[in-house]
Amino acid sequence: MSTKKITDIFSRLIGGGDREGAWLVVGLGNPGDGYAATRHNVGFRALDRISESTGIPIQKSKFKSLIGEGRYANNKLVLIKPQTFMNLSGDAVRQALGFYKAETERMIVIYDDVDIDLGKIRLRPFGGAGSHNGMRSIADYIGEEGKFPRIRVGIGRQPQAMELRDYVLTRFKPDEEELVKAAINNAAAAALDIIRYGVERAMNNNNPKKR
Numbered sequence: 001m002s003t004k005k006i007t008d009i010f011s012r013l014i015g016g017g018d019r020e021g022a023w024l025v026v027g028l029g030n031p032g033d034g035y036a037a038t039r040h041n042v043g044f045r046a047l048d049r050i051s052e053s054t055g056i057p058i059q060k061s062k063f064k065s066l067i068g069e070g071r072y073a074n075n076k077l078v079l080i081k082p083q084t085f086m087n088l089s090g091d092a093v094r095q096a097l098g099f100y101k102a103e104t105e106r107m108i109v110i111y112d113d114v115d116i117d118l119g120k121i122r123l124r125p126f127g128g129a130g131s132h133n134g135m136r137s138i139a140d141y142i143g144e145e146g147k148f149p150r151i152r153v154g155i156g157r158q159p160q161a162m163e164l165r166d167y168v169l170t171r172f173k174p175d176e177e178e179l180v181k182a183a184i185n186n187a188a189a190a191a192l193d194i195i196r197y198g199v200e201r202a203m204n205n206n207n208p209k210k211r
Contacts, residue, residue, distance in 0.1 A: 022076040022100045023195050025050060026093055028111040028134040031083040039155040040086060040168040042184055043110045043134075046153065047079050049188035063095035073196045082134075089134040090141030097142065104146040108191050111135060112168065116154030119179030121187050123151050123207055125199045131164065149199050151187045155180075 029035065029044030036044070051058050056070035058079050068079040078100060082092035097107065111134055116122055126147035129135035139146070156176075158167030172180050186206065193202035 021106060022078050022102050023072075024078045024080055024096055024100065024102050024107040025191050026080045026082070026089075026096075026107060026109045028086060028089055028109065028132075029081065030086050031081075035169070037171045038169050039112055039172065042112045042153040042155065042180065042187075044081050045184045046110045046151075046187040046191070047081050049184055050191060051079060053188065053192070063099060064092040065096065067096070072192065075195060077195070086134040086137075088137055090137035090139070093138050094141040104142065104148040107148040108151065108194055109135070109138065109148060110151045110153065110187050110191060112155045113152035114155055114157050114164065114167070116152055118154050118156035118176060119183045120154040120208065121151060121183055121190060121206065122154075123149065123190055123194070123199070123203045125149055125203075149194055149202075151190050153183050153187050 025047065027043035027045075027047030029041035030038070035041055047058060050056075051068055054070060054072050054077065056068040056072075056077060056079055058066050058068035058081060060067050060069070061083075063080070064082060064084050066081045066083060070077055078096065080092070080096055082089045084092050093107075093109075096102075097104065111132060113122070113130070113132070115130070127150060129139045135150075155168070158164055190202055190206040193205055197205070
């Protein structure tokens with residue numbers, strides 16, 4: 001056996017060496033304490049949960065984002081919280097993709113969705129941006145052809161008398177918070193499932209079963 005093969009095997013056993021390059025996990029939200037507890041920021045909160053479970057701190061300032069770099073399941077893992085404000089999230093995402101030379105298929109985006117019941121999550125391997133301005137920005141910057149897994153966290157539909165842009169900046173009511181925390185935990189676990197097992201198995205494990 002060649003020295004190179006021995007080195008490669010040893011590297012894999014100790015967790016060194018990426019199998020296929022970095023995985024990027026992006027949580028969408030708005031920077032600043034004033035936005036931290038709003039419905040629009042569940043993506044940031046899911047990234048914080050992933051940071052806790054993997055031990056990867058999110059504290060470096062790069063690519064107009066706060067990022068954390070580490071390893072998970074024998075892969076380089078980069079956690080990204082864009083600091084551009086929601087409507088310009090794509091600028092930060094484009095810079096990170098370019099720097100890490102990552103394929104879009106190895107980027108997971110976690111964000112809020114008003115069309116999903118409060119406390120529920122949905123995984124999809126790709127899809128459109130819908131009414132979400134952060135996702136529209138990503139599509140604008142990387143192209144509509146860019147396909148990547150996404151995890152939508154349900155925040156419930158806005159009241160009829162309220163504009164969407166106002167609703168997503170409201171805070172959760174005390175009686176909603178328990179559901180939201182569970183959904184955030186589930187979204188974080190689903191993202192890690194995608195990295196470990198692939199999108200299809202993660203969808204089977206985490207999406208609600210059809211009755």
